[in-house]
Amino acid sequence: MSExxxxxxxxxVRVRLDLSYDGKDFSGWAKQTAxxxxxxxxxxxxxxxxxxxxxxxxxxxxxxxxxxxxxGQVAHVDLPEDVWAEHxxxxxxxxxxxxxxxVRVWKVxxxxxxxxxxxxxxxxxxxxxxxxxPGGVDPLLRGHxxxxxxxxxxxxxxxxxxKLVGEHDFAAYCRRREGATTIRTLQExxxxxxxxxxxxxxxxxxxxxxxxxRSLVGAMLxxxxxxxxxxxxGKVLAAGVRDSAVHVVRPHGLTLEEVGYPADDxxxxxxxxxxNMRTLxxxxxxxLPGGGCC
Numbered sequence: 577m578s579e580x581x582x583x584x585x586x587x588x589v590r591v592r593l594d595l596s597y598d599g600k601d602f603s604g605w606a607k608q609t610a611x612x613x614x615x616x617x618x619x620x621x622x623x624x625x626x627x628x629x630x631x632x633x634x635x636x637x638x639x640x641x642x643x644x645x646x647x648g649q650v651a652h653v654d655l656p657e658d659v660w661a662e663h664x665x666x667x668x669x670x671x672x673x674x675x676x677x678x679v680r681v682w683k684v685x686x687x688x689x690x691x692x693x694x695x696x697x698x699x700x701x702x703x704x705x706x707x708x709x710p711g712g713v714d715p716l717l718r719g720h721x722x723x724x725x726x727x728x729x730x731x732x733x734x735x736x737x738x739k740l741v742g743e744h745d746f747a748a749y750c751r752r753r754e755g756a757t758t759i760r761t762l763q764e765x766x767x768x769x770x771x772x773x774x775x776x777x778x779x780x781x782x783x784x785x786x787x788x789x790r791s792l793v794g795a796m797l798x799x800x801x802x803x804x805x806x807x808x809x810g811k812v813l814a815a816g817v818r819d820s821a822v823h824v825v826r827p828h829g830l831t832l833e834e835v836g837y838p839a840d841d842x843x844x845x846x847x848x849x850x851x852n853m854r855t856l857x858x859x860x861x862x863x864l865p866g867g868g869c870c
Contacts, residue, residue, distance in 0.1 A: 583689060583844075584654040591660065592687040593618070593634070593651045597679040600719050600828065605639040614640075614649075617679055618671075622653065625670040626663050637693045637835040638700045638784065638869050643827030645720065648701075648834040652693040660686070690844030691837075695851060699763060699836040700784060702870060704777040704793045704829050708801075714772075721774055722829035726801035730767050730775060733800040737765040739810030740792065748812045748819065749792055750785035758785050765792065767800075783850075787824050789870040794823040830870060 584590040595618070603611040607619070619631050626632075637650040663670070664684070671681045690696065706722040707713055713723045740762055747758040764780040777796065779789050795809040798821065812819045838846050 583691075587657055588654040589657055589660040590687040590691060591653050591655055591664075592683070592685055592691060592693065593653065593681050594683040595649050595651065595679065595681045596647045597645065597649070598719070599640060599643045599645045601678060602642065604642045604644070605636055614646075614679055617675060618651075618681065621671055621674040625667065625674055626655070626659050628659065635693050637697050638832060640830075640832055641787075641827055641870060644830045644832070644870055645828075646832040649832055650693045650697070650835045650837075652687055652691060688840040688843060690840070690847060692843070692847045693835075695847035696837055696843045697783075697835050697850075698838055698846060699780050699782055700832065701764075701778065701780040701834045701836070702784075702789050703831050703833050704779065704789065704825070705774050705831075706777075706793075706797070706825075706829055707774050709773050717774070719828055720831065722826055724797055724801065728775060728797065728800035729802070730769050730800065732802075732806050733767045733796045735806040736796055736799040736809045737767065739807065740765055740813055744813055745816060746785060746788055746813065747816050749788050749795070749822065751787045753786065756785070760785060760788070767796070784869045786869060789830060790824045790827065791822055793829075794825045797825065798823075832870075 597614050601612065602614050605614045607613050607616045615634050615636065619634055622628075623631050632653050632655055634651045634653050640646055640649075668681065668684050671684070675681065705720060706724050706728070708724050708726065708728045710725070713721045741764065743759065743761040745759050746762075750758045752758065761782045762779075763782065764778055766778050767775055768778070769775045777793055779792065792809070795812060798804040799806055799808060804821070812822060837843065
């Protein structure tokens with residue numbers, strides 16, 4: 577994935593793609609040899625519909641793991657000016673005809689100056705959906721909702737969530753990557769039970785580290801079903817190490833719903849800020865946020 581935050585190279589046009597996918601049959605976003613991935617599918621389709629001999633690499637707002645869905649994913653690709661000029665007005669329809677039905681590109685447009693799908697983003701919002709219905713999950717929702725076979729106390733889960741909002745080192749809820757920081761700003765973590773009984777967690781942060789959302793959800797569920805008290809997730813966070821009682825819940829309940837960006841004139845500055853090292857007071861310097869997620 578390109579790390580260029582300065583925009584497209586001379587002779588190229590940076591193009592923003594808004595897309596969604598059902599993650600069930602994908603081995604995540606990032607390309608892997610001999611595995612079906614979202615990035616691989618879209619890059620192959622782009623190469624085919626533009627009749628290009630090379631593959632144009634996508635940069636994504638947030639890499640998703642195997643089985644995780646996306647409704648509001650954003651990516652960019654740098655295309656040669658002549659390729660964009662020839663194909664831009666037909667590109668969306670041609671991609672629709674080439675891509676499998678579990679991945680859709682909804683919008684293709686020239687990006688404003690300074691746009692970088694990954695580094696210019698100011699937040700990512702995920703939803704995790706779970707039901708405690710004793711009968712199980714609605715068969716029509718089974719690919720997107722987790723069944724938890726204990727009754728859940730949503731108020732207790734929200735009390736526990738309050739302890740986690742803010743800027744923290746989320747090492748206790750992340751799979752570590754060598755040299756990568758686990759400091760994140762969790763902007764929102766809340767739970768709401770819908771009229772259909774499905775309980776939805778809204779999780780929004782400036783960025784996420786690997787397994788962070790599903791680990792947070794796992795901890796909240798232990799509170800909701802009474803196995804732990806509402807203070808426990810905060811204590812795990814403060815300890816700064818993985819607790820064996822924190823389970824990474826299954827991926828199919830998780831959906832990337834939306835990615836937020838600043839006004840166009842602030843895009844380049846936001847991208848530069850996002851590449852700065854992140855530390856908490858008194859902590860050693862860390863590296864850039866990792867690309868793996870959730």
